[in-house]
Amino acid sequence: MVSPEAIRNILARNEALAPIAGEISEDENLFDKGLDSFGSVQLMLALEEHFDVEFPDHLLSRKSFSTIRSIRETVSSLVQAEAA
Amino acid sequence: MESLASAPTFCEPLDDDGLSEPTFLDRLFDQGLLVRTGVDGLYGRSGAFESVVEALDRLIGRLGAADNAEVLRFPPGMSRPAFERSGYLKGFPNLAGTVHSFCGHEGEHAKLLACVEAGEDWTAGQKATDIVLTPAACYPLYPVAAARGALPAEGRLFDLQSYCFRREPSLEPTRMQLFRMREYVRMGSPDQVLAFRESWLERGTQMIRDLALPLAIDAANDPFFGRAGRMLANNQRAQGLKFELNVPVNSVEKPTACLSFNYHQDHFGTTWGLTQADGSVAHTACVGFGLERITLALLRHHGLDLAAWPEAVRRVLWG
Ligand SMILES: [Zn+2]
Numbered sequence: 001m002v003s004p005e006a007i008r009n010i011l012a013r014n015e016a017l018a019p020i021a022g023e024i025s026e027d028e029n030l031f032d033k034g035l036d037s038f039g040s041v042q043l044m045l046a047l048e049e050h051f052d053v054e055f056p057d058h059l060l061s062r063k064s065f066s067t068i069r070s071i072r073e074t075v076s077s078l079v080q081a082e083a084a
Numbered sequence: 085m086e087s088l089a090s091a092p093t094f095c096e097p098l099d100d101d102g103l104s105e106p107t108f109l110d111r112l113f114d115q116g117l118l119v120r121t122g123v124d125g126l127y128g129r130s131g132a133f134e135s136v137v138e139a140l141d142r143l144i145g146r147l148g149a150a151d152n153a154e155v156l157r158f159p160p161g162m163s164r165p166a167f168e169r170s171g172y173l174k175g176f177p178n179l180a181g182t183v184h185s186f187c188g189h190e191g192e193h194a195k196l197l198a199c200v201e202a203g204e205d206w207t208a209g210q211k212a213t214d215i216v217l218t219p220a221a222c223y224p225l226y227p228v229a230a231a232r233g234a235l236p237a238e239g240r241l242f243d244l245q246s247y248c249f250r251r252e253p254s255l256e257p258t259r260m261q262l263f264r265m266r267e268y269v270r271m272g273s274p275d276q277v278l279a280f281r282e283s284w285l286e287r288g289t290q291m292i293r294d295l296a297l298p299l300a301i302d303a304a305n306d307p308f309f310g311r312a313g314r315m316l317a318n319n320q321r322a323q324g325l326k327f328e329l330n331v332p333v334n335s336v337e338k339p340t341a342c343l344s345f346n347y348h349q350d351h352f353g354t355t356w357g358l359t360q361a362d363g364s365v366a367h368t369a370c371v372g373f374g375l376e377r378i379t380l381a382l383l384r385h386h387g388l389d390l391a392a393w394p395e396a397v398r399r400v401l402w403g
Pocket of ligand 1 (some may be wrong): 221222223346370371372
């Protein structure tokens, strides 16, 4: 399972989230915390690079990237699919 | 790009099979309404065509007159630094058009002429200028509005019209590379700009009905570039940020967006430091009218002879 810390480290690269990345809880909405559309795209690309996965089209949505928990679940499912 | 040859037909027994019958674009050329230039999507317009564009422009002005929008007109080129800051390149690098110019000395001039003479590429030495072709009528407006300082409590409303450029060569006459867009742009609180968009959804629908054209309002997304763009497009749809008023012109299955209703949230407010009276970031929305596209829709549905258009439609346009 992908750890929340691994996600927080990547969130810390986003300009708006950097100062608070360590304190965001797993279920807080990242868009409410200042993540914007382009930020979410950069987040998506950073996650793909870090975990060596590719998000399929149907997961390229705001919902997939809205909380640390949803990101962990999405990325984990992709990592497992790769490993299987 | 879907070819016109496979486009389904409607509203008249026009068989665009590419063999026996001319396409809609061919008929526009044959009738002299559009003029070939040798570049797909770059056309001259006849007096008759322009008379419709101008009538639509006036009609849209009448529909919005009560709102007292501030009229501004920009040329079809905008400042490159402003264009870069707008974020357009994040979403649409493939559609942008930059203006390049010869900046060399006499020796390079001779080389350039020699290249032209030899039919070789003479553009290698052209340098990007500080002008970019305007991609949408509202892009030059935001920095100008932000430079005035915070919005008044009632927000602001602007009336724009400009030739716009998008590099997407096509044989669909509705997809021109240089075309005119009339826009109203609202800046203010989320409530103010959403109310504006709502009112134009109604007015725009009524306008197209009055022109006796079939229409549908659909959730839409901008043609963002690449895989990252797929995500932006999905988000835009999921959040209901963009609607289009579609009229079948080339085909029923792929109708043409003639009006678009866009809620940018705080994108341009944040980008340009545009604030509301209370200091919070301004939200913006715009309604865009594709003047050539509406004209083409009228020609497609009412025929290429303007004098033969339904009397009610002519009255709406020309009184
Ligand atoms: Zn606009």
